[in-house]
Amino acid sequence: MAKIIETRQLTAVTKYFRIEAPLIAASARPGQFVMLRVREGGERIPITIADYDRELGTITIVVQAVGATTQRVCALKTGDDILDVAGPMGGHIEIAPGGHVCGVGGGFGSAALLCLMREFTARGDTTTAILGARNKDLLILADELRPLCTHLEICTDDGSAGFKGFVTQRLAQLIEAGPPKRPDSVVAIGPMAMMRAVAETTRGPKVKTLVSMDPLMVDGTGMCGGCRVTVAGKAQFACVDGPCFDAHEVDFDVAMRRNKAYVQEEKRAVDRAACMDRRETA
Amino acid sequence: MPIKRADKTPMPVREAQQRAHDFIEVNEGYTKAHAAFEAERCLRCQDPVCVGGCPVNVPIPEFIHAVAMGDMAGAAEILRSANPLPAICGRVCPQESQCEAECSMTQRFSPVAIGHLERFVADWERTQPPSVQAKITRTEKIAIIGAGPSGLVCAGPPARLGYPVTIYEALHAAGGVLRYGIPEFRLPKQVLDWEIGLLKSMGVEIVCNVIIGKTLTLDELFGKMGYAAVFIGTGAGLPQFLGIPGENLNGVMSANEFLTRVNLMGGYDPDTADTPVKVGKRMAVIGAGNTAMDAVRTSMRMGAEKAMVVYRRSDKEMSARVEEYHHAMEEGVEFHWLTNPLEIQGNAEGWATGLKCQKMTLGEPDASGRARPVPIPDSEFVLPVDNVILAIGTTPNPLLTRTTSGLLTNKKGCLVADEKTGLTSKALVFAGGDAVTGAATVILAAGAGKRAAQAIHEALEARG
Structure with a gap:
């Protein structure tokens, strides 16, 4: 059981949670994730750790209500308990210190940039966070990220805030501008299509890039192999070998196809959960 | 149906067409009459070779004799003194290549149904109120990593001796392969839950959702958490x-x-x-x-x-x-x-x-x-x-060994541990089960957990 001590609705479907989890907060590093379960009979789902406070013993997660389980998580309020929170799972992001690190966040993936930017800025790296969203209402955590990085770049598809265009277009400009704007390494966290586009943007100019893969998982401890991702032609388990991999080696075609394996079941689960909730309220 | 004494008393099983579409247990278990009849087939050999065929050396003729005499409590006690998971092993052990392979009856007839009798006794035991009670008298805390067969077995003896014992489990439920691997129709989860309940009533604490090697390191168990000895029973869960x-x-x-x-x-x-x-x-x-x-x-x-x-x-x-x-x-x-x-x-x-x-x-x-x-x-x-x-096949999970220095493994990724005691390359760290042997059986894991429990007690006594 882990108590929720703060919640904030970031967008209509995205919610911020600060959770009491002292052991996880003490050992978490950027790039790792937790496995959550919200009810008996519920699924185990992986959620990236957005941030942690070792002193307060809390971790922060940001959840987007897309499936039956994430909808259930997002229905939880301050003071509620999350049935199971296990972690930190996976390896953390390792980048040689002293360079310019650019974190690219798309959608609710931007949340994971919080601890990444904070830790790398603190050790003396130059840090740039590029946040992308369709419009300014869907933009999340910009104010929280601003003090944590050297430069904050905001991109919206419609130009309602910051740069008008995709994160990849802004990233390409920074790379083209050369040092000091050109990053030495890029970490992209967000939807698969966006991470793939970032990989293609940095491949030509040869900027070292990591992507945080988010495949389907069951246990998160290396036991099922359901999360296997093809990296440099070899099967890797995202839960123990990842979740961050060299973007230029990841086979995104396979990864995107595998993530669609349970689309029908997920749709049915959403309908069923809505049905059950109606019964419970009635 | 008349049964010839030359043959094993058959296990009553559910009809194949019906059971193939549900998850209810396939084997129905012996009745008292089946068990009494089968127990009489045991020759009570002077030199019971069957015992040598059992990885934990259950005193087989003794417990079977108790069944034949109708002394179920005695049979249960004899069985449990050697095998802490009898209801589980009675269901999942490969008896045909262990105890029953050695049975003297096999020279001319079919062997005594040792496994079926073991299950019968253990199932009877589950209908009785548990007789154990928590009593913590020692100060040295023992941590067990993994709530699978070897870890569950390793927790029992030190808890009986009064040690505070904590089992750390990475998943949200205890049992390891008995929970996630073996299906309900072969091992009903209520059998496992009963064994886990027994450990809890002995004062064993089971903490789920903690991954040693991630949430806490092995060294932190000794330092920050103050444990005196650790047993690693992390199994072989990585699929090939x-x-x-x-x-x-x-x-x-x-x-x-x-x-x-x-x-x-x-x-x-x-x-x-x-x-x-x-x-x-x-x-x-x-x-x-x-x-x-x-x-x-x-x-x-x-x-x-x-x-x-x-x-x-x-x-x-x-x-x-x-x-x-x-x-x-x-x-x-x-x-x-x-x-x-x-x-x-x-x-x-x-x-x-x-x-x-x-x-x-x-x-x-x-x-x-x-x-x-x-x-x-x-x-x-x-x-x-x-x-x-x-x-x-599966191989040992590398989560713990990747984050722990000084813990030796062989080229297959199995932990190096002493055969008798389970002691690893680190002081006061013991290991057993599939994490040491690679994927094997529940009974071998149970045997290793039992031996390590004894070794932990001896090591803590020697340390004073």
Whole structure:
């Protein structure tokens, strides 16, 4: 059981949670994730750790209500308990210190940039966070990220805030501008299509890039192999070998196809959960 | 039905057509009359060789004699003194290659049904109120990593001696492979829950959702957490893949994934469980061990119309228990022996549609002592499938060893531990079960847990 001590609705479907989890907060590093379960009979789902406070013993997660389980998580309020929170799972992001690190966040993936930017800025790296969203209402955590990085770049598809265009277009400009704007390494966290586009943007100019893969998982401890991702032609388990991999080696075609394996079941689960909730309220 | 004393009293089983579509236990268990009759078959040999065939040396003739005398409490006590998980081992041990293989009756007749009797006694025991009570009298805390068979067994003896014992489990429920791997129809979860309840009533604390090596390191267990000794029973949970083309197609998964979805996550009851299980009409399971039998029989119960085992050797070389094989055959599982999978074929959407195989023949024995399968030229064919499940073995999980310095492993990733005590390369760190041996049996893990428990007590006594 882990108590929720703060919640904030970031967008209509995205919610911020600060959770009491002292052991996880003490050992978490950027790039790792937790496995959550919200009810008996519920699924185990992986959620990236957005941030942690070792002193307060809390971790922060940001959840987007897309499936039956994430909808259930997002229905939880301050003071509620999350049935199971296990972690930190996976390896953390390792980048040689002293360079310019650019974190690219798309959608609710931007949340994971919080601890990444904070830790790398603190050790003396130059840090740039590029946040992308369709419009300014869907933009999340910009104010929280601003003090944590050297430069904050905001991109919206419609130009309602910051740069008008995709994160990849802004990233390409920074790379083209050369040092000091050109990053030495890029970490992209967000939807698969966006991470793939970032990989293609940095491949030509040869900027070292990591992507945080988010495949389907069951246990998160290396036991099922359901999360296997093809990296440099070899099967890797995202839960123990990842979740961050060299973007230029990841086979995104396979990864995107595998993530669609349970689309029908997920749709049915959403309908069923809505049905059950109606019964419970009635 | 008259039963000849020469034959083993058959285990009452549920009718194959019916049981193949539900998850209720297949074996119904002996009645008192069955047990009394079977117990009388034991010759009570002067030199009971069966005991030597048991990895934990259960005093077999003694407990069987107690059953014959109608002394169930005595039988239960004798059994439990040697085997802390009798209800589980009575169901899942490969008796035919252990105790029953040694039984003197086998020289002319069929062996005494030691496993069935063990289960009978243990099931009786579960109907009795537990007699143990928590009493913590020692100050040295013991941590156990992993709530699988070896960890559960290792927790018992020190708890009885008054040590505070904590078991750390990475998943949300205790039991390890007994929970996520072995299906309900072979080992009802209430049997496991009873054993876990017994440990809790002895004062053993079970902490789920803590991954040692991630949430806490092994060194932190000694430092920050103040434990005096640690037992590692992390098992061999990492599934192996074949490395053949098409393994990443949708519809292809490890037996661990399939069984975890069904068992741990409760996927066999879609009314209460959220975790989906996708089972097509034609399901091929690669491998012929107990996990393969569990997976293929589960797929049938989940609705597969054609459940197949594909194995590159023959039935003589398969490692599954004979009983599981027989049950699988009765339930209508199709066996493709001497069939080597070469490639998994898929459709345009990336779903598996066929398993390309080649026929094999047996040649000279290989390194494992089993006949080496040799391909027959031009014998390739395609087996139409919707799902392929790989049950070709597992290796120890590297989570702990990757984050712990000074913990020696061999080239297979197994922990190096003393055979008698389980002591690893680190002081006061003991290990046992599949994490040391690689994937093996529940009873071997139980034996290792028991020996390590004794060694931990001795080490803590010696330290003073």
